[in-house]
Amino acid sequence: MSDAVPSLRDIPFTDANGAERTLAEFDGPVLVVNVASKCGLTPQYEQLEQLQRTYGDRGFTVLGFPCNQFMGQEPGSIEEILDYCAMTWGVSFPVNDKIKVNGPNAHPLYKALKKTPDHGGKAGRVAWNFEKFLVLPDGTVQRFRPPQKPDDPEIVAAIEKALS
Template identity: 80%
Template structure:
């Protein structure tokens, strides 16, 4: 499947941590898709992501995490280890799905579609690092935020609130 053959981003299937297939359309509202890694220096963003989930979840918003081991091997564990780390270290309640690749020829189709989106500086393409964020609206629109931009950044919060309006 080439990137031009991809279905709408909300309809691209992915696998959850238990092996069941889902799409972003399974969520009622906007979704913040994040490639996560437990051993990354940006891992404290889990706490802010969870806060977004708790703040906006009752309005249909969801954070959806995808572990990825492509950046300096910073997500080497099994799914059981990853889920345990997320829940005990950061209190994560949002869905953390099966590991996937975000870059390269074996990138997951969801990320092949998301990477077409330009960031605030007009740059599309490869995911730069762990904790890159993509806000996918109910209508399938995508807004991209780079890894260093924290989940509680006013620009991200404003985008989430606008997507809920």
């Protein structure tokens, strides 16, 4: 039996239907985002969905992870969250089960993702809702802080480079 630490892409998480999944199931780049329905940044759902529609047929996937750790801005059940995302923003990308991203009970996927520094060299805690981690098939991660919109040229360029 091996004591090897699982790679980032092999860390299990639970989808909205209760099934266990991993990033390894996705062949292309994945944009992992902690999302919330009652946040000033919630309109980023629209841009996340546009990225999914633009690049999804080329193997790119947005993965939303609802999180209620920032001022209680994601209080609903997973069913309420899914309904809100579909009805308000037309979300077609996978929205997974609610998780914690910070603190001692942070999900293992986020414990691993938070080791990645942003473009300013700062790693550690997720700052707020809609922090974005672009995970490439080789396990390389790029981190984008919440104010940086999903359609920011830097994020779009990173996705396009990963798909080329």
